Amino acid sequence: MSRLRFPGLIDAHVHLRDPGATHKEDWSSGTAAALAGGFTCVLAMPNTQPPLTDNTSLQTTLATAAANAHCDYGVYAGGTELNAAAVAALAPHTAGLKLYLNETYGQLRIEDLGALHAHMQAWPATRPLLCHAEGHNVPAAILLAMLAKRSVHICHVSRAAEIAVIRAAKARGLAVTCEVTPHHLLLTQADAAALSPGRAEVRPALNNAADQAALWEAVQSGVVDCIATDHAPHLPAEKDGPQPPPGFPGLETALALLLSAPTPRRLSQAQLVALLHTNPARIFGLPAQPDTWVEVDPQQKWEVRGADFLSRSKWSPFEGWQLTGRVHSVCLRGQLAFADGQLLAKPGSGRLAALPPV
Ligand code: DOR
Ligand code: ZN
Numbered sequence: 001m002s003r004l005r006f007p008g009l010i011d012a013h014v015h016l017r018d019p020g021a022t023h024k025e026d027w028s029s030g031t032a033a034a035l036a037g038g039f040t041c042v043l044a045m046p047n048t049q050p051p052l053t054d055n056t057s058l059q060t061t062l063a064t065a066a067a068n069a070h071c072d073y074g075v076y077a078g079g080t081e082l083n084a085a086a087v088a089a090l091a092p093h094t095a096g097l098k099l100y101l102n103e104t105y106g107q108l109r110i111e112d113l114g115a116l117h118a119h120m121q122a123w124p125a126t127r128p129l130l131c132h133a134e135g136h137n138v139p140a141a142i143l144l145a146m147l148a149k150r151s152v153h154i155c156h157v158s159r160a161a162e163i164a165v166i167r168a169a170k171a172r173g174l175a176v177t178c179e180v181t182p183h184h185l186l187l188t189q190a191d192a193a194a195l196s197p198g199r200a201e202v203r204p205a206l207n208n209a210a211d212q213a214a215l216w217e218a219v220q221s222g223v224v225d226c227i228a229t230d231h232a233p234h235l236p237a238e239k240d241g242p243q244p245p246p247g248f249p250g251l252e253t254a255l256a257l258l259l260s261a262p263t264p265r266r267l268s269q270a271q272l273v274a275l276l277h278t279n280p281a282r283i284f285g286l287p288a289q290p291d292t293w294v295e296v297d298p299q300q301k302w303e304v305r306g307a308d309f310l311s312r313s314k315w316s317p318f319e320g321w322q323l324t325g326r327v328h329s330v331c332l333r334g335q336l337a338f339a340d341g342q343l344l345a346k347p348g349s350g351r352l353a354a355l356p357p358v
């Protein structure tokens with residue numbers, strides 16, 4: 001059967017571990033994994049070590065990315081309790097500001113309401129502001145954004161009550177966008193029980209079947225703007241150790257998992273293009289990538305095996321799943337970047353996405 005052609009997919013939520021924990025992922029391995037999964041642009045989260053919260057850490061990350069990235073990229077700045085005024089100066093060079101309101105991996109959590117309010121007011125309204133917000137923090141983030149007359153993007157929404165609040169806010173005309181992850185769409189606590197406790201650790205946690213159904217309904221009805229992987233690479237030994245860090249790798253399975261979802265959950269190609277390309281491009285103001293496409297073999301059957309990933313995080317919560325549909329080749333700006341399982345793009349061939357002026 002003939003191949004399906006997609007535009008270059010955009011993942012607005014990935015964690016690379018460079019600098020600080022490159023044994024988990026670096027700019028080369030993470031962007032190679034992106035291409036293998038059909039993503040030609042990734043936006044990288046700031047919870048590195050040190051975190052990307054000032055101009056020094058921004059310049060370090062941009063230099064590393066420029067030398068090593070295989071696909072195009074942008075980087076987010078991270079908010080701390082103290083940097084609301086200073087971090088706003090980084091807006092022209094970053095894809096957005098990330099605020100962590102709930103438990104996460106790393107040091108970037110903000111608990112102080114005054115600091116949150118200050119970030120919402122100080123960050124330019126023309127650049128996205130993203131929140132890891134769960135539970136009551138979802139309406140808190142939306143209200144603070146409204147008071148600042150700005151938009152807010154809620155990351156990895158995972159519960160029915162949260163999506164209900166976002167739906168209501170959108171119905172009111174508030175400038176709220178959101179994403180969901182493949183793992184919250186496809187796994188619940190029941191699946192977590194089949195994984196070892198450490199391997200099931202992820203934030204937001206896996207939830208119940210009613211939450212999962214609400215997420216699918218919100219995807220189908222257009223309340224969800226994007227699917228983003230929240231690719232959070234950790235090593236299998238770390239996940240199996242005494243203090244398992246939260247997070248799942250996701251770049252190399254996301255598209256195939258969605259293509260393999262059984263009806264009635266199967267999304268059309270047009271829906272996938274909206275969720276994985278058009279909507280993230282619009283929300284994050286990303287430039288078009290000319291001569292860029294992804295060809296998928298829709299009939300290819302394969303089994304998820306973390307050991308085969310280009311990511312350094314060689315495991316998956318979907319280990320052993322039998323999928324139908326796989327990325328065959330990726331062309332990035334006129335160059336074949338990935339084909340037949342082989343990475344062809346050179347390190348440093350990825351470009352910093354040119355963003356609109358602040
Ligand atoms: O599970 C998670 N992993 N949730 C987060 O918020 C951070 C992420 C990571 O960086 O590993
Ligand atoms: Zn998060």
Ligand code: ZN
Pocket residue numbers: 013015045230232
């Ligand atoms: Zn994340």
